[in-house]
Structure formats: structure tokens, C-alpha cells
Amino acid sequence: MIKEEALTEAKSFLLQANERFTAYAQLLPALFSDHMVYELEKEKIFGRSWVFLAHDSEIPHAGDYVVRYIADDSFIVGRAENGEVHVLYNMCRHRGMELCRSECGNATFFRCPYHGWTYKNTGELIGVPFQREVYGEEGLNKNEWPLVPAPRVASIYGLIFANLDPEAPPLDQWLGDAKFYLDFYFKKSLVGMEVVGGPQRWIFPSNWKLGADNFVGDAYHTAFTHRSTVEVGILGVPDANFHKDAPQVIAGPWGGGYVPNLPYQAMYPESLYQSMRQNLTASHHAIMDRALWQSHSTLFPNLSFLNAPGVPREGRVVPYLTVRVWRPLGPDRMEIWSWLFVEKDAPEEFKKDSYKSYVLTFGTSGTLEQDDAENWSSITKVSKGMLAKRTPLNYSMGLKKFQPLSDWPGPGTAYPIDYTEYAQRHWWKLYFEKMIKE
Numbered sequence: 001m002i003k004e005e006a007l008t009e010a011k012s013f014l015l016q017a018n019e020r021f022t023a024y025a026q027l028l029p030a031l032f033s034d035h036m037v038y039e040l041e042k043e044k045i046f047g048r049s050w051v052f053l054a055h056d057s058e059i060p061h062a063g064d065y066v067v068r069y070i071a072d073d074s075f076i077v078g079r080a081e082n083g084e085v086h087v088l089y090n091m092c093r094h095r096g097m098e099l100c101r102s103e104c105g106n107a108t109f110f111r112c113p114y115h116g117w118t119y120k121n122t123g124e125l126i127g128v129p130f131q132r133e134v135y136g137e138e139g140l141n142k143n144e145w146p147l148v149p150a151p152r153v154a155s156i157y158g159l160i161f162a163n164l165d166p167e168a169p170p171l172d173q174w175l176g177d178a179k180f181y182l183d184f185y186f187k188k189s190l191v192g193m194e195v196v197g198g199p200q201r202w203i204f205p206s207n208w209k210l211g212a213d214n215f216v217g218d219a220y221h222t223a224f225t226h227r228s229t230v231e232v233g234i235l236g237v238p239d240a241n242f243h244k245d246a247p248q249v250i251a252g253p254w255g256g257g258y259v260p261n262l263p264y265q266a267m268y269p270e271s272l273y274q275s276m277r278q279n280l281t282a283s284h285h286a287i288m289d290r291a292l293w294q295s296h297s298t299l300f301p302n303l304s305f306l307n308a309p310g311v312p313r314e315g316r317v318v319p320y321l322t323v324r325v326w327r328p329l330g331p332d333r334m335e336i337w338s339w340l341f342v343e344k345d346a347p348e349e350f351k352k353d354s355y356k357s358y359v360l361t362f363g364t365s366g367t368l369e370q371d372d373a374e375n376w377s378s379i380t381k382v383s384k385g386m387l388a389k390r391t392p393l394n395y396s397m398g399l400k401k402f403q404p405l406s407d408w409p410g411p412g413t414a415y416p417i418d419y420t421e422y423a424q425r426h427w428w429k430l431y432f433e434k435m436i437k438e
Contacts, residue, residue: 006035006036007036007039007040009036010034010036010037010039010040011040013028013030013034013037013389014037014040014432014435014436015436016028017030017031017432018432018435018436020392021395021425021428021432022429022432024392024396025394025395025396025399025421025425026392026393026394026395026396027392027393027395027428028388028389028390028391028392028393029379029382029383029388029391029392029393030383030388030389031209031383032207032209032210032331032332032379032380032383032388033207033331033332033380033383033384033388034331034389035330035331037331037435038328038330038331040435041328041435042071042072042328044434044435044437045301045431045434045435046070046071046164046301046328047164047165048163048164048165048168048434049163049165049168049300049301049434050152050154050161050162050163050168050171050174051070051161051162051163051301051302051303051325052159052160052161052299052303052323052325053068053069053070053075053077053087053160053161053162054066054068054077054160055158055159055160055193055194055195055339055341056085056155056158056160057158057192057193057194057195057344058104058195058198059077059078059079059085060079061079061106062079062080062081062082062083063078063079063081063106063107063108063121064078064079064104064105064106065077065078065079065100065104065105065106065107065121066078066103066104067090067100067102067103067104069327069335070162070164071327071328073089073164074089074090074091074098075087075088075089075090075150075162076088076090076099076100076110076121076147077160078107078121080121080122081108084122085153085155085160086121086122086123086149087149087150087153087160087162088123088147088148088149088150089147089148089149089150091147091148092112092114092115092117092119093117093125093145093146093147093148094112094114094115094117094145095114095115097112097113097114097115099112099119099147101113104198107121108120108121109121109126109127111127115129116128116129117129119146119147123146123147123148123149124142124143124146125142125143125145125146125147126142128140128142150162150163150164151163151164151165151166151168152164152165152166152168152171154170154171154172155171156171156172156175156179156182157182157186157187157192157193158186158192158193159186174252174253175252175253175254175299176251176252176253177251177252177254177411177412178251178252178253178254178299180251180281180283180284180410180411180412181249181251181254181256181294181297181410181412182254182299182305183279183280183281183284184280184284184294184307185294185305185307185321185341186341187276187279187280188264188268188272188273188275188276188279188343189272189275189276189279189343189344189345189346190275190278190279190345191343191344191345192343192344193321193341193342193343193344194341194342194343194344195339195340195341196340196341196342196351196354196355197340197355199337199338199339200336200337200338200339200363200364201335201336201337201338202335202336202364203329203333203334203335203336204333204334204335204336204373204376204377205332205333205377205380205381206332206333206334206373206376206377206379206380207328207331207332207334207376207379207380207383208302208326208327208328208334209326209431210326210375210376210379210380211302211304211324211326211334211336211372211376212298212300212301212302212304212326212427213298213424213427213428214372214375214376215256215296215297215298215304215305215306215324216255216256216296216297216298216304216423216424216426216427217248217255217256217257217298217418217420217421217422217423217424217426217427218421218424219243219244219248219257219295219296219418219419220243220397220418220419220421221375222240222241222242222243223240223241223243223244224240225371225372225375226240226368226371227240228371229361229367229368229371230242233311233314234310234311234360234361234367235308235309235310235311235361235368237259237262237309242259242260243257243258243259243295243418243419244417244418244419245260245417245418246258246259246260246292246293246417246418247292247405247408247414247415247416247417247418248414248415248417248418248420248422248423249408249410249412249413249414249415249423250412250413250422250423250426251410251411251412251413252412253299253300253430254297254298254299254300254412255297255298255422255423255424255426255427256294256295256296256297256298256305256423257295257296257297257418257423258292258293258294258295258418259292259293259295260291260292260293261291262291262292262293262309263288263291263293264276264288264293267293267309267317267318267319268319268350269346269347269350271345271347272343272345272346275345276288283409283410283411284409284410286409287409287410293307294307295307295308296308298423298427300427300430300431301430301431301434302325302326302327302328303323303324303325304323304324304325304326305321305322305323305324306321306322306324306362307319307320307321308320308322308357308361309357310354310356310357310358310360310361311357311360312352312353312354312355312356312357312360313353313356316353318350318353318354318356318357319354319357320340320342320354320355320357320358320361320362321340321341321342321354322338322339322340322341322358322362322363323338323339323341324336324337324338324339324362325337332380332381332384338362338363340354340355340358340363342354342355395421395424395425395428396421397419397420397421398415398417398419398420398421398422399421399422399425401420402415402416402417402420402422403415
């Protein structure tokens with residue numbers, strides 16, 4: 001009864017928060033720490049959204065697998081002998097034991113450590129110890145007890161997504177115009193992208209939404225939070241205000257921003273730049289020809305991207321692409337997953353320098369990562385206070401000042417500078433739509 005009352009109270013709070021946000025662009029910070037709001041998020045956000053799990057290059061061979069998560073649900077993402085990718089709920093059908101407890105490896109079958117039930121890497125139950133003795137000749141039909149596949153699985157650019165809602169729209173349809181902008185990250189090469197090493201992972205005392213919110217549209221913080229990183233020369237930009245005078249864009253479930261005066265041709269080897277132009281459309285070229293560099297973004301709900309210039313060694317600027325997932329572990333705790341992607345056909349020296357640029361700035365020891373961590377953990381801590389349910393935060397930047405660009409070559413809606421909060425407001429609009437929908 002207490003939980004039902006708390007759930008009703010959380011739904012009422014969400015309605016109130018949405019009304020305030022819609023009317024005044026004011027966000028109630030208790031959304032970053034409320035326990036019942038978090039329980040609803042697992043059902044309404046992560047139970048009904050396309051969530052990134054892995055990339056093809058992490059499981060290149062038959063039998064390769066990784067274990068990945070959608071909130072609390074664990075999945076084995078593996079490649080079968082015929083090359084097909086399977087996403088299987090990581091739970092034995094006998095007593096609910098976690099079936100695979102290694103985060104990655106190569107296996108043709110998985111055996112439960114509790115009672116020994118054994119499954120092929122395609123999910124079929126193939127072995128039950130003492131089956132005839134304990135179940136009889138007709139007592140157990142193994143075909144009725146396979147591992148449970150994720151309800152929906154789809155991929156794009158080799159990125160493997162899953163959705164727990166069997167009625168969810170197809171991934172391609174859901175992405176819509178967002179695909180145009182994802183092309184900037186994943187179509188620089190004619191042969192595709194690959195992950196360098198495994199993803200870095202660490203648990204962090206912050207609400208998951210703060211990472212998504214920051215990457216979708218908070219270029220404003222770079223001028224202050226990351227100023228010291230720019231001043232010591234770790235980030236390859238002229239000054240800490242580098243995001244201000246470039247557009248911010250929203251398109252379907254995606255939002256992100258650009259850096260001005262940073263042409264792709266100056267950052268990438270000529271072969272990659274030429275393949276990028278070959279892969280992309282005239283509308284992409286029109287953006288590139290304005291010397292605009294697509295930098296930060298988030299794909300709703302919790303997948304973020306950052307393509308940024310780094311300084312792997314003195315006198316050399318080399319870009320990196322980090323892809324990150326903000327996995328919720330509670331209202332005030334998340335696990336950050338951070339991958340480095342490079343073009344498969346990039347020169348080896350470029351790949352090594354891109355890796356150095358990445359680890360100096362992001363990942364567990366990255367300087368910019370530490371800057372952001374301090375901010376997000378502090379916000380989460382303060383949001384637990386009694387006043388956090390009625391003391392709003394201002395999300396109105398640019399609302400009364402900027403109009404959409406009329407000459408933007410791409411789809412969606414673009415605004416003239418990245419120091420605005422249109423993309424953040426768009427993310428929160430999607431959030432409230434999911435959370436309030438019955």
C-alpha cells in the first residue's frame with residue numbers, strides 16, 4: 001500500500017513537473033534523485049525505448065559474445081556460427097540464475113553454474129542433467145524452455161540496439177531524421193568503423209539523465225568547466241568558448257551541436273576526408289563546406305556521442321569519437337560506458353593518436369571527464385533536498401532570443417548558436433512524453 005501511494009505521488013509530481021517545464025521552461029531538480037520516478041523510468045523509458053548495446057566489431061567471429069544491459073536487464077549479445085547476431089536475456093530458465101557471468105568471450109554454448117542447464121549460443125536449451133531420471137520421458141520439452149530473446153533487435157552502422165517493447169516502431173522509423181546527423185559520425189569511411197579495445201566502465205554517484213542532458217545541448221559549460229583543459233593544451237581548440245558561434249540542431253530523437261571554423265579536411269587524413277565526401281550527401285557537404293564540425297550529441301534516451309579534437313602529443317591535433325551510454329543503477333547512481341571508435345581503414349598512426357587524444361580527455365582518467373563528474377555528482381546530491389521538489393531550475397536559454405535558421409541545409413531544426421538550450425528542452429519534452437503516457 002505504501003508503494004502504491006508513493007507511485008501515485010510520483011506520477012502526480014511528474015505531471016506537475018511537466019506542466020511547469022512546458023509553461024515556463026523550468027525544471028524541478030528532484031527529478032534527478034526521486035526513487036519512485038526512477039522506478040517509473042525503468043518501465044516507461046527503458047522498457048519502451050531503443051537502447052544501444054554493442055557494435056559488430058566487438059563480436060567479429062562466430063562464438064564471440066559480450067554481456068550488456070538495459071537498466072537492470074542483462075543480455076548476452078553474441079554471434080552464432082552462421083554469422084547472425086542474437087541478443088538473449090541472460091537468465092537461466094530453471095531458477096533464474098545469471099547464466100553468463102563473464103563480460104566477454106567466445107563460446108558455442110552456455111552452462112548454468114547452478115544446476116547445469118545448457119544452452120546453445122542461439123538460445124536453444126540442449127542439455128538438462130538427469131533429464132530422464134527427474135522429469136521422465138515426456139516430462140520436459142526442451143524446445144519450450146529456450147533463452148528469451150530481446151523482443152526487438154535491429155542495427156545501423158554496426159550499432160546493435162534492442163527494445164523491450166514488442167510493439168515498438170522499427171529502429172529505422174524511430175530514428176527518422178536523426179540518421180542524417182549520425183552519418184557524420186559513422187560514414188567517414190567506406191569500410192565502416194571499429195571499436196578500439198573494450199569499453200571503459202565505471203560506477204559514478206550521479207543521476208543518468210545528467211549525462212544525457214549535458215551531451216545533448218550543454219555547450220555552455222565548456223567555457224567555464226573545461227577552461228583549464230583548454231589552457232593547458234589538452235583540448236585542440238583555440239579557446240574555451242569554441243562552441244558558442246556554431247549551430248545547435250534537433251532532429252527526431254537526436255539533438256547536438258557544432259564547432260565553428262574546424263573543417264574536417266584539416267583534422268582527418270586526406271583518404272578519410274575523401275571517402276567521407278563520397279559517402280555523404282550534398283546536404284552534408286553544404287554543412288561541411290561551412291567549416292562546421294559536428295561535435296556533441298545525444299540520441300534519446302541515454303546514448304551520447306562526442307567527436308572532438310585532442311592533442312596526443314605537442315604540436316599535433318587528432319580527433320577522436322567517443323560513444324557513451326549512461327546506464328542507470330538507481331536514482332543517484334549510474335554506470336558510464338565509454339567506447340572509442342575509429343575508422344577501420346584509417347592509418348595506424350592516426351588510430352594510435354586518436355586513442356591518446358581520447359584517454360587524455362575522456363574515459364576513467366580523462367581530464368574533461370573529471371570536470372563533468374564533479375558537476376553531475378554535486379547536482380545529484382543537492383537534488384535530494386526537501387526544497388528540490390519546488391525550487392525550479394532555469395531552462396529558458398535562447399527561448400526569447402533565437403529563431404530557427406532558415407538556410408540550414410539539413411533536416412530538423414537548427415538554431416544559430418550552441419549556447420542555447422533548445423536541444424535540452426527537446427530531450428526533456430521526449431522524456432515527459434514517455435513518462436506521462438499510460
